[in-house]
Amino acid sequence: QVHLQESGPGLVKPSQTLSVTCTVSPGSISSADYYWGWIRQHPGKGLEWIGYIYYSGNTYYNPSLKSRVTISLDTSKKQFSVRLSSLTDADTAVYYCARYLNLGDAFDIWGQGTMVTVSS
Amino acid sequence: QSVLTQPPSVSAAPGQKVTISCSGSSSNIGNNYVSWYQQLPGTAPKLLISENNKRPSGIPDRFSGSQSGTSATLGITGLQTGDEADYYCGTWDSGLSAVVFGGGTKLTVL
Numbered sequence: 001q002v003h004l005q006e007s008g009p010g011l012v013k014p015s016q017t018l019s020v021t022c023t024v025s026p027g028s029i030s031s032a033d034y035y036w037g038w039i040r041q042h043p044g045k046g047l048e049w050i051g052y053i054y055y056s057g058n059t060y061y062n063p064s065l066k067s068r069v070t071i072s073l074d075t076s077k078k079q080f081s082v083r084l085s086s087l088t089d090a091d092t093a094v095y096y097c098a099r100y101l102n103l104g105d106a107f108d109i110w111g112q113g114t115m116v117t118v119s120s
Numbered sequence: 121q122s123v124l125t126q127p128p129s130v131s132a133a134p135g136q137k138v139t140i141s142c143s144g145s146s147s148n149i150g151n152n153y154v155s156w157y158q159q160l161p162g163t164a165p166k167l168l169i170s171e172n173n174k175r176p177s178g179i180p181d182r183f184s185g186s187q188s189g190t191s192a193t194l195g196i197t198g199l200q201t202g203d204e205a206d207y208y209c210g211t212w213d214s215g216l217s218a219v220v221f222g223g224g225t226k227l228t229v230l
Contacts, residue, residue, distance in 0.1 A: 037219075039165075046122060047157075047165065047208055049219035062218050096164055100219075105212060106155035106170035113164050 002027050004097050004111035011117050018084040018118075022097030022111055029078050030055045035100035036080040037107065038071060040093040048093075052100050053080055087118045123148060124209055124222035131228040136199050140225045142192040142209030148220060152212040154192040156185055159206045159224075168207075169194065199229050 008020040022036070029036060037052030051061035053071045061069050070083045084091060094115050098107040125143040132138040142154065156169040167176055169185035172192065184195045192209055209222040 046224045047210070047221040049210075049221065052219075060217070063216060101170065104155075104170040104174070105153040106167055106210070107157070107165070108167045108170070108176060110164040110166070 002099065002109050004099065004109055006095060006097050006111045006114040008095060008114040008116055010115065011119065012087055013120050014087055014089065014118055016087055018087055018091065018116060019081060020095050020097075020114060020116070021079050021081045024078045024080075024099075027078075028075070029073065029080065030075050033102050035060075035102060036071075036073065037098050037100045038082045039096045039098055039107070041096070041113075042090075042093045050082060050084075050095075089118050092116065092118045122223040123213055123216070123220040124211065126207075126209060126222035126225045128223070129226045129228065131230055132199055133230050134199050134201060137195065137197045138199060138227065139196075140194040140207050140209075140227070142194070142222050144190050144192075144211065144213075144220075146190060147215035148190075148211045148213040149187065149192055150190040151214060154185065154187055154209055154211045156183075156192075156194045157208045157210065158203075159208065161205070165208065196227070201229050203227060204229050 005023050035052040038050035053059045068085045073080045094113040096113045097111040099109040153171045157165040159165045172187040173185040182197045186193050206224045208224045213220045
């Protein structure tokens, strides 16, 4: 069974850039069957899609975050990452990585999530 | 304000059946597959239903999904106290070019 694990800084300062990495094990992230995505959840709120990346490197972002988001893939390390710039306290949330089924249009496997707090 | 509209809460007694609605538009539910997720307290979401009505391996048949027009419905039969969770619908929105989720529905099993 594929397992996803996020690693993040926990606390970041306003105006800085957040970087969170997701490690996929076992298996490959170079399959055409999946996208690799990020979703966040503000405290006590619902789910917000950040974006996802295909094995080819093609990326798709939430229009509301597009100007500040970059998702990248490192196939050799079986990792993918999200960077979010110009942070404000509104970016405080749990950040989840998840696998998206290309033909199923659903996030079928999720990481446990990592809490990120933006505060000075 | 979420693109997909869900009731904030639903409740029912153990053993009973409940349905959770998800209302959208032609740019999302009307022309794209809907998925449903269960989020137990303090945990990550878990896929319950994909492609409107398909259950992944390991999901009991007490959970079902349907779609009609611009709305989708999650049904849960034989309610158990362990089903108490937040439930989210999700789909692709062709107009926004984005994955969108409903605001979530909190299920209470009385």
